[in-house]
Amino acid sequence: MPKAGDTLWDIARDEVEKRENNGDDGKRVEVCEKSVLFMGSKNGGKTTIILRCLEREEVPKPTLVLEYTFGRRARRHNAPKDIAHFWEIGGGTSLLELIRIPITVNNIRSFAVVLVLDLSKPNELWMTMENLLQATRNHVNKILAKLEKTDPEVAAEIKQKMQNNLQRDHPDYDLVDPFPIPLVIIGSKYDIFHFTSKSEALLLKARALINHLAFGYDRSKSVSVDHSKPLFIPAGLDSLSQIGPPPTSDSNIGKMRANTPLELWKKVFEKTFPPRSFSDLQDSKDPAQDSQYAEYEVDVMRAQKNQVCACSSIALHNQEFEQYKRNASKSWKEMDFDPD
Missing domain, CATH: 3.40.50 (Rossmann fold)
Structure with a gap:
């Protein structure tokens, strides 16, 4: 009810x-x-x-x-x-x-x-x-x-x-x-x-x-x-x-230091197939730039934000440069130069 x-x-x-x-x-x-x-x-x-x-x-x-x-x-x-x-x-x-x-x-x-x-x-x-x-x-x-x-x-x-x-x-x-x-x-x-x-x-x-x-x-x-x-x-x-031992010679197995069977298999596997470094496996592609995730309103807002961030960065660099020149000017005036 x-x-x-x-x-x-x-x-x-x-x-x-x-x-x-x-x-x-x-x-x-x-x-x-x-x-x-x-x-x-x-x-x-x-x-x-x-x-x-x-x-x-x-x-x-x-x-x-x-x-x-x-x-x-x-x-x-x-x-x-x-x-x-x-x-x-x-x-x-x-x-x-x-x-x-x-x-x-x-x-x-x-x-x-x-x-x-x-x-x-x-x-x-x-x-x-x-x-x-x-x-x-x-x-x-x-x-x-x-x-x-x-x-x-x-x-x-x-x-x-x-x-x-x-x-x-x-x-x-x-x-x-x-x-x-x-x-x-x-x-x-x-x-x-x-x-x-x-x-x-x-x-x-x-x-x-x-x-x-x-x-x-x-x-x-x-x-x-x-x-x-x-x-x-x-x-x-x-x-x-x-499963048995890894497919390698007995002499090679004797030279490998491993605490567990899994570690031993890993050493043999990686000797046969040298691994790529972990950094190489990292995906550097930016998902925000992928077309399958395109959304007009979101992309417009993101573009505006990036533009503002870029302008802010330029303004910040200009401010830092002006501050550097002022500091340099002060330091130059305070220096004792050789009259010769």
């Missing part, structure tokens, strides 16, 4: 919520909301994966900064639609500080990260992975540290959930430090290495995986550890013994 003082909009909103949140039996059904952050190699295919997951037939555009979109799915007929929030950070590793915007205390329990790495650029791959994952881990750990003070049960629940991905009898249990939230790593452009393109089948696999993260669909049970084929390995279903 409408309450006293309700406006027409209040009544309409309550009616929509009632229809969306009630199941076929009239009982209230909670709408599930999840968030997924896509990050990784520049032009690595992140937008394409998101569009395919949402079944949108659009031509993907380069993502320069941080973009947001959402999708809705019904778990069954006439059921309320769950909501998935999709975030995408562009620019490769140049915008690490933006990671803190989508991942917050409020959504950390239902958040997942998808790291997309371009396999056709091996000299950038490890550096991109390392910097993005470390920045994300640091930010999530700060959130968990806050939660341990304000809501320790939630913090413990999140940590235990990730630890459960690895069974205690797993041979690498003591060596693994689980990522604090669900993480999927996708190697994109695999089809470049084969004469017969397999990109469509791989995109369908990626789509099923993203739907699991975003909408809670059943997780794929397939596993593929054959390195001559596209790998598909759910968390906890591989091991260091299965």
Whole structure:
């Protein structure tokens, strides 16, 4: 029943919520909301994966900064639609500080990260992975540290959930430090290495995986550890013994200083594919100058501001020059010159 003082909009909103949140039996059904952050190699295919997951037939555009979109799915007929929030950070590793915007205390329990790495650029791959994952881990750990003070049960629940991905009898249990939230790593452009393109089948696999993260669909049970084929390995279903040592001579391995198997693999990988420097991976392009973000009113205001700033800069330089001349004049008058 409408309450006293309700406006027409209040009544309409309550009616929509009632229809969306009630199941076929009239009982209230909670709408599930999840968030997924896509990050990784520049032009690595992140937008394409998101569009395919949402079944949108659009031509993907380069993502320069941080973009947001959402999708809705019904778990069954006439059921309320769950909501998935999709975030995408562009620019490769140049915008690490933006990671803190989508991942917050409020959504950390239902958040997942998808790291997309371009396999056709091996000299950038490890550096991109390392910097993005470390920045994300640091930010999530700060959130968990806050939660341990304000809501320790939630913090413990999140940590235990990730630890459960690895069974205690797993041979690498003591060596693994689980990522604090669900993480999927996708190697994109695999089809470049084969004469017969397999990109469509791989995109369908990626789509099923993203739907699991975003909408809670059943997780794929397939596993593929054959390195001559596209790998598909759910968390906890591989091991260091299965992966084996890096492909290098025993004598070379003996000369490499590494504290963990991951460090050893990194040294061998970077010896084979010398990494580009971190500064080379920074995106120096100004997003404000990109045509896909053009907005007439905003651009006019920005141009006016730039003009004012330029004029102010010139005026400031003129003032500084005049002050310099006055100071120089004083100093000259105070100098004792040799009469000769």
